[in-house]
Amino acid sequence: MDDAVRKIGVQGMEGVGKTTIMKHINNQLLDETCNFSDVIWVTVSETFEIKNLQRQIAKKLNLNLSDYEDELCSASEIHKILSQMKRYVLILDNLSKAFRLDEVGIPEPTRDNGCKLVLTTRLLEVCTRMNCSTVEIHGRGSTGSVYE
Template identity: 65%
Template sequence: MEKIQEVEELQVKGRFSNGLLIDALPTSGWSRPTMGSFGETTSERNMEKVWECLMDDEVRTIGVFRMGGVGKTTIMKHINSRLLNETCNFDDVIWVTVSEAFNISKLQSDIAKALNLDISDYKDETRIASELYAILSRKERYVLILDDLWEAFPMEKVGIPEPTRSNGCKLVLSTRFFEVCKKMACRPVKVELLTEEEALNLFMSKVEEGQTVLIPEVKEIARKVAKECTGLPLAIVTLAGSMRGVNDIHEWRNTLNQLISSTKQISDIENVVFELLKFCYSRLKDEKLQYCFLRCALYP
């Protein structure tokens, strides 16, 4: 009875005749599956650089950049999870995957979808921009992540309020191009490549996954194969997957020789990724598998 009396008194004190109560907007942050880090030291260092920018009040827009295949999306997913799991400066995380087929309408639609906002009745980009601006201006203290952005855009045209200290918001984007970071006035964060030791550890962990350990002679060749991947996580994981279950020293030697011959004329490291992916594609011995891969590749 004493507790009931105490609660009733608190309820009376909690009635503010001149006050205003506003329900908090629901959070739209979604947890995203993350795979193990690509080379703990480098991966942690890359993520820590982004995190320091997020925690720095002077930095409002952050651009994570480097060529395709270095693990930018993996970094962003880990940052997304950390923002959701840690009690920090932000109330909400909004994730949008942009990709190459970029236009203002599609970006507006993707942001609206992330906010659970129905814009099907609006056909005009300007009207949609106004709606998005109104919603985002009410939210405050959010992080908007735009993953895989290929070109810069005017934020006001999309309907994204400028991140400021007063609204507590931040914009984080990942892109292949430093030029995009410059045009979007970002604090640039360049993703580091894996060290030779990290590349080898990642390669061997994928090659030996679920099978017996390679014999020493094969392991020595595998070390050289891993080196040909030039510290690029995508190339390492893909190539290692294509060599999983192979313990024949002759096949490993052939693979190494073919890799050296296909990449020795390439000076641009970004093109090395495509050559390595092409090499893995050619290792799909079954023509039906190759056609299956090509058909899947036609669709995002």
């Protein structure tokens, strides 16, 4: 992955193979332990909510967010842990809505912290609003398309 690119949005229509590609990348990254210390995979819920995403990330971090904690407190708990962890790749699969990283508690990926954010989405708007470099995935043609 290009060092200058810190946020990547993989965009393509339903069933085009985004999750499949990301799984391959995920496994490759896990093998490349020299470049990245951790790969955090989150499958984002269909209906996007800050609270849900925080819960999903917290679970991966073995962080217990108590029920009464509000989004702001959760964000600072998550931020505290993630900013101590350097050189991780955070994968958000199937993001349906753009959000602000600081609202969830995700530190901005920089060259300094060595982190990357990779998301997949069906919507180009999500990539642009998240300020991601976009990779568009197109279908496999009439023979390979999958319709559900």
